[in-house]
Amino acid sequence: MSLMRRYRSTGADPLFGDPRRAHRGVSMEGYFWRITDPETGRVVIALCGANKGPDGTWSTIGLASWPNGFVRTEALDGSWTDPDGLGVRGGFSEAGDGRPAFEGNDRELHVDLGEDARLDVAFHELAPWPHKIAGGSSVFQTIPALNQYWHPWLPGGRASGTATIDGETWEFDGAQVYSEKNWGREGFPVSWWWGQAQGFDEPGASLAFAGGLVTSGPMKVEVTALVVMLPDGRVIRLGDPVVSPVTTTTADEEWRLSGRGFGWRIEVEASAPLDQAFVLPVPLPSEHRNTPGDLEHLVGDLEVTVSRFGKHVWTGTTSLAALEHGGLDRARAELRRRGLDDTLTHAPPSMPIDPDNHGSIR
Secondary structure (H helix, E strand, O other): OOHHHHHHOOOOOOOOOOOOOOOEOEOEEEEEEEEEEOOOOEEEEEEEEEEEEOOEEEEEEEEEEEOOOEEEEEEEEOEEEOOOOOEEEEOOOOOOOOOOOEEEEOOEEEEEOOOOEEEEEEEEEEEOOOOOOOOOOHHHHHOOOOOOEEEEEEOEEEEEEEEEEOOEEEEEEEEEEEEEEEEEOOOOOOOEEEEEEOOOOOOOOEEEEEEEEEEEOOEEEEEEEEEEEOOOOOEEEEOOOOOOOEEEEEOOOEEEEEEEEOOEEEEEEEEOOHHHOEEEEEEEHHHOEEEEEEEEEOOOEEEEEEEEOOEEEEEEEEOOEEEEEEOHHHHHHHHHHOOOOOOOOOOOOOOOOEOOOOEOOO
């Protein structure tokens, strides 16, 4: 094994490396796509965690949608990640017979979790991550063996195709799309927060943030990375603790971020009702199973304000922001509050949706 391959197998990348390529050796690499159609208010998320345990590879696969409040997650055998670019397959036999349940790359995405949970889309007009020096984790991407790394490789683009979900067929023709990946060793932070937003009045704009407690050996630091793609296509990243810190305050229904650096100042305020959160699973790679660990809102309200050297640059608002507050204890407590089994190793069963408030409770 070459020195570079050994280095990347820890999860780390050199500053001028490409974080999209697979990190063979980590316990989990997660791939995530979010499709937003502002004209209809429809949102679809698709995720695949490519996991490796003592019994071989397996996948955490999920498909969820709004406003119908549908979600399906599975733990399936088999996973593959592309060592040469952005690509993942999950849920297939080792013999390679049959189409995988999940297959995605930088050109298309296909998910098949049953006749009522399918997604087939192609991507175009892509606005990929523009910075060559570092990815979303910035300087942290060079540190080996962190518990989590993050890279929003596709801040914006367009998606066209179909989703067949819970008896409905949705057509997408130039809907907005965002994609990212995260990876690391087994074990998620005690608490983490995440958000992603499109659906602004300016169709080229987008926002994403991810934060939590980053650890490697004795090193522990709480950090949030905040990425904004302005309407003119410029991508700003803040989040280095010294030169561009982001202060984050989160609660069950509120997210507040304030970041400064390189002359930029970005303020974010977001909210979403707790009762509308999905309880999604996170993988336990060594145990070959999922466990409830994540509260995610497929839609919420968000406002972002950007200034440069004190001069206002842009303010954007959307009601189609995804917002997340993760943590095993938090997810299990929410399941107990809803009267569901908090020891479930797969996704908890769906609960009826209140048509008056469109709450998706599961």
